[in-house]
Amino acid sequence: MNHNRHRQGTQSRLWVYGLVRGSMGFILEEIPPGQHEILPTQLKGAVEDTTQLISTLSSATDEEFETTLAGTQPRLVAAIQKFAKVLHEAGASTRIVGEDRRLSLSTDEVGRLSRRLGEVEVSEDVQSIDGVLLGVLPEARKFELKLPGEGGPIMEGAVSEDLALKYTSDAAFKERLLLQSVRAQVKIVRTRRNGRLVRERCVLEAIEPSVPKSGHEEA
Known part of the structure; x- marks a missing residue:
């Protein structure tokens, strides 16, 4: 067993x-x-x-x-x-x-x-999303991420247990990310019934500082 x-x-x-x-x-x-x-x-x-x-x-x-x-x-x-x-x-x-x-x-x-x-289908899709990390609430296991663009929308959702623990215990990790441009790995879990969306849930699984874009491209 x-x-x-x-x-x-x-x-x-x-x-x-x-x-x-x-x-x-x-x-x-x-x-x-x-x-x-x-x-x-x-x-x-x-x-x-x-x-x-x-x-x-x-x-x-x-x-x-x-x-x-x-x-x-x-x-x-x-x-x-x-x-x-x-x-x-x-x-x-x-x-x-x-x-x-x-x-x-x-x-x-x-x-x-x-x-x-x-009749119910549960699917998962992991996406890399750029934005500015507005905050992580470890106890509530929630996050807010401002998406690109002037007046861009704010993505909200849950935080994985491992990431919440790292965010709480590693002050340097938190300082590198909070209110900074980041690249987030977000798992989007969708529940559908007969093809119709019933619920969508976002889970922040990993996050790192964004890599600055080069000011020029090689020929």
Whole structure:
């Protein structure tokens, strides 16, 4: 069985605890930390939120479905899309029981969810974009980049975790970039349904000072 380490792995650990008899399934148990946690862990919150999201996508009207898509990170949409497809192709029903939320989907409901999500396409496109870096907010993981031209528009979006960490910890790196002309590597993630754009999200992945253009060209 493959597993991915959670980003907060030093604080939250998720283990396969046991198998459910009579059906194919498993129990996930989060090993409690050494000290008592007053607030729910990030991992618990993610599980509960994802359970609610699957429930909403399954039962929502078409209008609510698209509103939910527009408010959901494309990577999560793609993951649920694959999950529903696997269940549907296996002719399976599913039941997810969390501490706060629970969800049951019959084979027909799984099929409906899979067909709905089959209309959704998530694509990624990495572009090099020149502009002036107006700022990066590491805690909020957001950036603002003024595009070329007088009165040019301002591009806004998210910042990758690695870049946010470097921007915060390396003062020289920040000074070379802030309010300077830069070349940014921006990943543009688009969510479409039946070919129609539902959501577009920009993620700043890398950034460096622009290379000054030569004042003359060689013959």
